[in-house]
Amino acid sequence: MRAYRILKKLMPSSGGGDDYEKAKKSIRLARYGCANRPFYHIVVVLQRRDCKAHPIEQLGTYDPMENHNGEKLVSLNLERIKYWMAKKARLSNPVAELLGLSGFLPMHPRTYMTAWRNRQQNKTETQPSETVTN
Amino acid sequence: MQYVGKNTVVSTKFLEISTQIFLQPVRYTRKPRWLPKAPSKMFRVPIRPQISVEERNELFHLFTNYRTCMKAIYKQMEEELEKSSTGEEVLNEIIQKEEKEWQQCLAINNDWNAEVASDRDERIAKEKEIERQTILENLINSEEEKRKMMEMIEEQVRIEKEKSRYYITEENIDEAIENALNNIVSYNYAIDLNGTKFDGENKSKEADNESPKLTVESIN
Numbered sequence: 274m275r276a277y278r279i280l281k282k283l284m285p286s287s288g289g290g291d292d293y294e295k296a297k298k299s300i301r302l303a304r305y306g307c308a309n310r311p312f313y314h315i316v317v318v319l320q321r322r323d324c325k326a327h328p329i330e331q332l333g334t335y336d337p338m339e340n341h342n343g344e345k346l347v348s349l350n351l352e353r354i355k356y357w358m359a360k361k362a363r364l365s366n367p368v369a370e371l372l373g374l375s376g377f378l379p380m381h382p383r384t385y386m387t388a389w390r391n392r393q394q395n396k397t398e399t400q401p402s403e404t405v406t407n
Numbered sequence: 408m409q410y411v412g413k414n415t416v417v418s419t420k421f422l423e424i425s426t427q428i429f430l431q432p433v434r435y436t437r438k439p440r441w442l443p444k445a446p447s448k449m450f451r452v453p454i455r456p457q458i459s460v461e462e463r464n465e466l467f468h469l470f471t472n473y474r475t476c477m478k479a480i481y482k483q484m485e486e487e488l489e490k491s492s493t494g495e496e497v498l499n500e501i502i503q504k505e506e507k508e509w510q511q512c513l514a515i516n517n518d519w520n521a522e523v524a525s526d527r528d529e530r531i532a533k534e535k536e537i538e539r540q541t542i543l544e545n546l547i548n549s550e551e552e553k554r555k556m557m558e559m560i561e562e563q564v565r566i567e568k569e570k571s572r573y574y575i576t577e578e579n580i581d582e583a584i585e586n587a588l589n590n591i592v593s594y595n596y597a598i599d600l601n602g603t604k605f606d607g608e609n610k611s612k613e614a615d616n617e618s619p620k621l622t623v624e625s626i627n
Contacts, residue, residue: 358481359488379476382469386462 286314290327293319300357301365302335303328311337315349315368317357332357335371347371 284290286305292298297320304324306312313335316328333349340346354372358364364372366383373381438445458466491497575583597605 355484356488359484361481361485378480379473382466382473385469386466 284327286328286331288316288328288330290322290329291319292329297321297363298329298357298360299363299365300332300354300368302367313337315371317362320363330357347375349375349377351377 286303298317299320300315300317301324302313303316303318304311305314314328314331315333315335317330317332318324318326318328330353331350332354333347335348336346338345349372354377366381369378370381370384372378373384593606596607599605
């Protein structure tokens with residue numbers, strides 16, 4: 274059976290969670306959407322806390338679903354991200370990818386990897402269709 | 408909802424009529440950890456992701472590169488953060504700011520001091536004036552009192568001087584004795600409501616004679 278979370282208090286999702294000076298922190302995505310509609314907050318949380326824990330601070334948002342212009346919208350508070358990175362907060366992979374794509378950090382290798390894999394997949398998909406048309 | 412039951416195809420009629428159907432909601436459940444592998448999956452071998460050597464090398468190269476870059480960036484950010492609180496320029500700026508604030512505070516304090524000083528001077532002047540007045544009053548009062556006292560004393564002296572004419576001194580003591588003996592005044596008389604004196608016979612001598620007797624008797 275799934276264990277349901279018991280919400281003790283209503284916390285602001287924008288921050289104010291526990292923060293200990295020497296505890297490890299990580300910058301990660303926290304899912305705040307609903308069913309079939311993902312929406313993510315980029316947050317700093319204590320690394321040992323779970324993904325829905327009360328964040329120390331919200332650093333941005335990420336909407337993975339394209340809008341009517343075909344854009345995936347990301348908002349980043351770069352100043353604070355810099356600050357937290359200076360405090361040795363670990364970056365989770367998706368966040369690192371987003372930051373790489375935004376030009377704030379060097380490109381994450383996973384983006385290259387997914388890109389070339391997608392390219393390969395497209396090739397394999399298109400080749401048989403071409404043979405069919407031919 | 409998804410249902411697992413004996414009859415997977417259920418007509419609406421049957422639903423209406425039936426009272427007991429074995430229904431079990433499957434959603435929101437998981438296989439507990441202690442259950443064995445499902446028999447249908449018993450001999451399934453999961454396919455491992457196949458990564459070519461080229462790709463692996465490429466990824467290794469990319470990741471090592473990325474990691475070194477990130478290390479440098481992290482270090483840079485740390486240094487920047489440290490500089491933002493302990494850098495020379497920042498410290499100088501902070502000092503200047505503090506100095507400015509201090510000057511402002513000083514100016515405000517001086518203004519207050521001047522205000523308070525003027526108020527205090529006024530107050531002290533007033534108090535001095537009042538003190539001067541009271542001292543003057545006291546002086547006048549004391550002089551008056553002195554004068555009164557002197558008058559009283561003089562009066563007394565005058566009276567005493569007047570009285571001193573009748574004093575008995577060494578010179579006129581004989582005369583006074585003579586006078587007293589010559590003019591014996593007896594107050595041993597009775598008086599009635601109209602003030603008429605009743606001089607009886609001189610009984611004082613008898614009384615004098617009687618009194619020792621009485622005393623002797625009383626003693627015995």
